[in-house]
Amino acid sequence: MKINKGRTDPAVSPVIGVLLMLVVTIIVAAVVSGFAGGLAGDAKAAPSVSMDVKIDTSASNGMGGTTSQMTFEMLSGDPIPTKDLEIITYFTNSTGHIYKTSHSATSEKFDLYGYGTSYTRLPYLNDISKVGYAGNNDKADFGNYTISTGDILSAGSTRQVAEFLGLDWTAGTDPDPDTIDDADFKPGATVQVNILHTPSQKTIYSKEVVVK
Missing domain, CATH: 1.20.5 (Single alpha-helices involved in coiled-coils or other helix-helix interfaces)
Incomplete structure (x- = not known):
């Protein structure tokens, strides 16, 4: 073979x-x-959270008058370090002009009272028992505290609300209050508010908030 x-x-x-x-x-x-x-x-997993956001143009100023105020109340959910959050707002007036702002742990601080002596990063934690008063107090600055159920974050005056939403405002002379210049910002107007969880890049709150 x-x-x-x-x-x-x-x-x-x-x-x-x-x-x-x-x-x-x-x-x-x-x-x-x-x-x-x-x-x-x-x-990263986005935290579960229920939030109530309010904008009130006739809130009590504690001295017998009224002022504008914007609050973020956490109703329930996971504790969240605010360094992991970014708050984005949009307000569109009747001419179509859009005021947009973004607030995070790296945003500039705001002069709360206009005297150049008391600064905070908005919105501050409105809980004296936890962090003390806002203003030259890093613990109360947005980005430095953790928000949990029952906590309220604030922009607690007309000038603070204007600054937070990117609106022009005029300082009042006592006893006249500060005023927001855009006449379209009034009860019935709406502000789009988005809260982004930056580690996960997920939006955990998105709503058109009606101004009261």
Whole structure:
């Protein structure tokens, strides 16, 4: 019997090719699956939260008069470090002009009373028992505290609300109060408020808030 050396059965080559392709496919699938799993593992979960946001143009100023006030009350949910939050607001007046603001842990502080002596990053934590008074008190500044159920964040005066929403305002001379210049900002107007959880890049609050 004559043996042909150095030759391969023609039927074997296609089989080997198919097996190699199958192995490569399995390896690629495993790499892709591992990469996707890693991404999923690295993703941050957005906290669960219920929030009530109010804008009131006739809130009591504690001295027998009224002022504007904007509050964020946490009704329920997971405690959230405010350094992980960004508050974005939009107000559109009757001419179509859009006032947009963004507030985070890196935003500039605001001169609360106009004397150049008391600054805070809005909205401050309105809880004296937890952090003390806002104004030259880092603990009360947005971005430095953790908000939990029952906490209220505030922009507690007309000038603070105007600053927070990006509106122009005019300082009053006692006993006249400060005023917001845009006449369209009044009861019945709406402000779009979005709260973004920055680690997850998920919006945890989004609502058109009606001004009262």
